Amino acid sequence: MSKQPRTKPRQRRSQRGAVEDRWRKRIKDEDGNTIEVPSAVAGTVTRWRARYVDGAGREHTRAFDRKVDAQKWIDHQLSALLRGDHVTPKDAKLTVGEWCDKWLAGYGTRRRSTVRQAEVHIKIIKAHFGSVPLSAVKPSDVRAWTSVLKEEGRADSYVYALYSRLSQLFTDAVHDGLVARSPCSRRTSPGMGQQRPYVATTQQVWALYDAVPEGVRPAVLLGAHAGLRLAEAAALRVEDVDFATGVLSPSVQWLDVPLKSDTSRTPIPIPKEMTHLLAEAIQFGDGRFLASDQWGNPAGPWTIERAVRACREPAGLPNDFRFHDLRHYFASLLIASGLDVKVVQARLRHASAKTTLDTYGHLWPDRDSSSRAAVAAVYRERTPVARQASDVDAARADGLFRH
Numbered sequence: 408m409s410k411q412p413r414t415k416p417r418q419r420r421s422q423r424g425a426v427e428d429r430w431r432k433r434i435k436d437e438d439g440n441t442i443e444v445p446s447a448v449a450g451t452v453t454r455w456r457a458r459y460v461d462g463a464g465r466e467h468t469r470a471f472d473r474k475v476d477a478q479k480w481i482d483h484q485l486s487a488l489l490r491g492d493h494v495t496p497k498d499a500k501l502t503v504g505e506w507c508d509k510w511l512a513g514y515g516t517r518r519r520s521t522v523r524q525a526e527v528h529i530k531i532i533k534a535h536f537g538s539v540p541l542s543a544v545k546p547s548d549v550r551a552w553t554s555v556l557k558e559e560g561r562a563d564s565y566v567y568a569l570y571s572r573l574s575q576l577f578t579d580a581v582h583d584g585l586v587a588r589s590p591c592s593r594r595t596s597p598g599m600g601q602q603r604p605y606v607a608t609t610q611q612v613w614a615l616y617d618a619v620p621e622g623v624r625p626a627v628l629l630g631a632h633a634g635l636r637l638a639e640a641a642a643l644r645v646e647d648v649d650f651a652t653g654v655l656s657p658s659v660q661w662l663d664v665p666l667k668s669d670t671s672r673t674p675i676p677i678p679k680e681m682t683h684l685l686a687e688a689i690q691f692g693d694g695r696f697l698a699s700d701q702w703g704n705p706a707g708p709w710t711i712e713r714a715v716r717a718c719r720e721p722a723g724l725p726n727d728f729r730f731h732d733l734r735h736y737f738a739s740l741l742i743a744s745g746l747d748v749k750v751v752q753a754r755l756r757h758a759s760a761k762t763t764l765d766t767y768g769h770l771w772p773d774r775d776s777s778s779r780a781a782v783a784a785v786y787r788e789r790t791p792v793a794r795q796a797s798d799v800d801a802a803r804a805d806g807l808f809r810h
Contacts, residue, residue: 423460424457424459424481424484425458425459426474426478426481427455427456427458429446429456429470430448430449430452431444432445452470453471454472454474455470455477456468456470456477457469457478457481459481459484461488461493461495462488462493467484469496493584493587494542494586498584498585499541501541501585502538502539503532503536503538503539503540503576504533504536504538506580507537510579525572528568528572531569532569532572532573535552536548536552541577546590546591546594546595549573549590549591552573553595563598564599567597570597574589577589577591604732604767605727605732605735606732607724607732607733607735607736612627612631612733612736614722614723615627616631620700620714622688622692622700622701622703622706623698623700623714623715624688625640625685626697626730627715628684629655629697630730630733631734631736631737632740633655633675633677633681633737634737634738634755635657635734636660636734637708637712637730637731638664639657639666640698640711640730641661641696641706641707641710642657642659642660642661642662642663643696643697643698644695644696644697645695648685653679653681654674654676654677655674655675657672657675661707661708668756668758670757670758672756675756685697691703692704692705693705698711711730715728715730716728734755735767737754738755738763738766738770739770742767743770
């Protein structure tokens with residue numbers, strides 16, 4: 408039985424750096440002494456070459472006219488290796504635009520709408536930082552960029568969204584070892600500037616319901632009284648509604664796109680009065696979908712949105728009112744009914760209660776009176792003797808103040 412040859416383990420290359428003089432070389436003379444003589448490339452190439460090996464075993468070199476500059480470069484690279492924030496010279500030249508393209512290619516596995524939003528953000532980022540190396544972007548550059556975005560008239564919430572995308576890009580660049588640290592931090596972050604959503608009145612919602620075409624009315628009910636998003640309302644099928652028990656079960660978004668999250672599949676209870684109106688609307692469509700256009704075909708998201716916008720004025724709604732604002736009305740309706748944040752979160756199918764509070768926290772009633780009543784109850788529970796003693800002390804104090 409023949410023995411298998413033993414493979415030697417691959418030796419790790421030394422990370423020590425060196426500066427080489429390319430114009431001189433050492434040779435042995437006739438007497439065996441080491442002497443320096445001009446090299447074959449003396450005077451034709453840059454004299455000093457600095458070289459080092461990084462943690463991955465790759466060698467990096469750079470040429471300099473002066474030995475002192477070569478030594479400084481070597482010292483800087485080796486110090487970065489020891490600190491653990493080393494970036495290869497090749498990666499240091501990578502521009503923001505090049506990294507955006509590479510990052511976006513790996514981001515394509517997410518939902519199409521999510522990728523499309525990222526593409527819009529990155530287009531704006533590349534317009535400002537596209538040709539700038541990743542390693543050259545400073546915190547002051549980020550602050551200046553957000554100021555420019557505000558001067559262009561962009562909303563504070565959108566400026567924050569663009570900044571968050573830039574921060575995400577740099578966080579992933581740090582993780583890939585392309586930059587040592589991100590220029591985005593709390594100090595560079597602009598204000599969120601989140602605007603409070605417009606909440607229609609019940610009268611306005613019913614006026615909108617009466618003004619839109621009959622085939623679109625189910626969508627208005629689904630948005631205002633079940634909190635469905637536009638693409639969910641357009642895609643809701645007759646089979647997704649249990650008319651006997653009054654439960655909606657969204658399954659897909661428009662054109663069979665998966666729902667936003669698993670939480671979006673949460674069933675939504677609706678009153679029997681609403682189920683009757685939804686059942687009556689089936690006759691205007693093809694029998695499969697609840698919402699329909701004027702020809703009886705399934706009404707897509709834009710058909711529904713256009714109908715809502717066309718009826719804003721008759722319903723007394725502002726010019727910027729959208730279908731999604733019906734979802735805000737639904738949230739306000741639940742909150743005004745005294746439901747707590749967890750129930751509202753479940754009905755809106757938010758992934759977390761934080762999202763619900765960040766968006767609708769201002770709609771919960773002021774609790775000053777409740778807290779005052781809670782403390783007052785403590786005083787009412789005091790014993791008569793303690794109350795009488797307290798009154799005497801108060802009278803004495805009052806007398807002292809008057810004198």
